[in-house]
Amino acid sequence: MKETILIVEDEEMIRNLIRLYLEKEQYEVIEAADGIEAQAQFLKHQPCLIILDLMLPKLSGEEFCEWVRNQETTQETSIIMLSAKTQVDDKVNGLKLGADDYLTKPFNPEELLAHIEAVLRRTGRFCHKITYDGLSIKVRKGEVTLNGEPIQLTKHEFNLLYFLMSNPNSVYSREQLIEQLYPNYEHDILDRTIDAHIKKLRLKINDQKDPKRIQTVRGMGYKLSRIRNMFKSLLVRLTSLNILMITLSILISSFAIYQTACILVDSIGNLNENRQSQFEWILFQYLFVFSFLTIIIGSVLHFYLTKSFN
Numbered sequence: 001m002k003e004t005i006l007i008v009e010d011e012e013m014i015r016n017l018i019r020l021y022l023e024k025e026q027y028e029v030i031e032a033a034d035g036i037e038a039q040a041q042f043l044k045h046q047p048c049l050i051i052l053d054l055m056l057p058k059l060s061g062e063e064f065c066e067w068v069r070n071q072e073t074t075q076e077t078s079i080i081m082l083s084a085k086t087q088v089d090d091k092v093n094g095l096k097l098g099a100d101d102y103l104t105k106p107f108n109p110e111e112l113l114a115h116i117e118a119v120l121r122r123t124g125r126f127c128h129k130i131t132y133d134g135l136s137i138k139v140r141k142g143e144v145t146l147n148g149e150p151i152q153l154t155k156h157e158f159n160l161l162y163f164l165m166s167n168p169n170s171v172y173s174r175e176q177l178i179e180q181l182y183p184n185y186e187h188d189i190l191d192r193t194i195d196a197h198i199k200k201l202r203l204k205i206n207d208q209k210d211p212k213r214i215q216t217v218r219g220m221g222y223k224l225s226r227i228r229n230m231f232k233s234l235l236v237r238l239t240s241l242n243i244l245m246i247t248l249s250i251l252i253s254s255f256a257i258y259q260t261a262c263i264l265v266d267s268i269g270n271l272n273e274n275r276q277s278q279f280e281w282i283l284f285q286y287l288f289v290f291s292f293l294t295i296i297i298g299s300v301l302h303f304y305l306t307k308s309f310n
Contacts, residue, residue: 003048003120004028004131008038008064009082010056018051021109022116035059042068043148046131047077049120051112054083054094062097069098071148078123080115082107130165132226135205135213137162146205156181157201160194164214168226171217198222 005027009015015031022029030045032038034057042050050068054061065079080101081094091102100119103112129138134147139162144151153161163180164172172180174191181197182189198214207213215225 004030004045005116006030006032006038006041006045006047006050008032008035008050008056008061009053010034011053014053017109018112021113025113033057035061035064038064039067042071042077044134046129046136046145046148048129049078049080049116051116052079052081052099054081054085054090062094065094065097065099076129078119080112080119082112130162132165132168132224133213135165137165151204153201153204156197157204160197161201161205164222164224168224171220171223173221177222194222 005022007015007018007022007029009018009031010033012033015033019029019031030041030047032041036058038050038052038056039059041047052061052065056064059067061081061083065081068077068079071077078100079098080103081099082103082105083090083094084105085091085094086104091104094102100123101115103115129136131137136145137158138144142158144153144158144161159181160177163177174194177194178189178191181194198216201207202211202214205213213224215223217223
């Protein structure tokens with residue numbers, strides 16, 4: 001997996017297009033639809049590069065750019081502004097605010113990829129780090145931060161965390177971890193030594209009560225859990241069009257059921273006309289409520305998936 005890139009764009013279609021091309025090139029992609037959400041995503045994931053639209057709701061792209069440059073990790077993050085503002089003054093102002101590059105809309109995705117690769121060639125040497133859910137380890141600097149706050153680790157704790165974060169979702173036995181931490185040690189190392197390192201590491205990264213990051217796999221060892229399965233990836237990519245198509249399919253199916261039930265009622269001879277009308281009206285009410293709830297649940301599901309899984 002290559003560097004982490006944050007897409008800050010309020011138009012979902014453009015976000016999805018950029019994400020498609022970036023993931024094709026094996027970049028780790030996160031998204032934000034406004035400036036406030038972008039701030040939260042930046043602190044949580046600490047991306048190496050930001051693709052930034054300027055005309056954003058809640059907080060403008062210019063304000064977000066200034067905010068990023070005021071962070072301590074400013075030299076590690078590159079910014080490419082992607083905007084419909086095409087005037088020379090707009091480009092100059094954007095670059096003066098701290099952007100590393102400026103691209104105007106409409107744009108060619110291949111051209112955007114070329115700009116990204118060019119910027120990372122110039123600045124990527126500052127961004128050798130692994131980040132997950134606010135926990136970031138910078139190998140060359142020997143630094144670890146949690147939500148931007150530095151954490152002091154011993155040499156073995158640092159090496160253990162780096163090894164686990166470099167191999168997420170892989171289970172390693174205590175013997176394998178001992179080989180990683182003490183490759184040339186002449187004396188025997190007890191398994192409990194690894195347990196002690198894990199306990200102290202969990203305490204320092206606030207993961208001791210209900211471990212979410214470093215998990216114990218009973219009878220096997222330890223792993224750093226990072227959920228990136230295909231099911232979740234599929235859910236993240238659900239769009240408004242997908243939800244609309246599902247909702248329409250359910251509505252059409254409900255109408256078909258209603259029509260079928262009416263035909264069945266008509267074929268029953270022992271119901272008088274009044275009871276038949278009552279039955280059809282009750283059936284219609286039930287299907288109407290079912291369809292309405294389907295629309296509500298679909299809308300809530302789409303909002304939750306697109307907002308919570310980034």
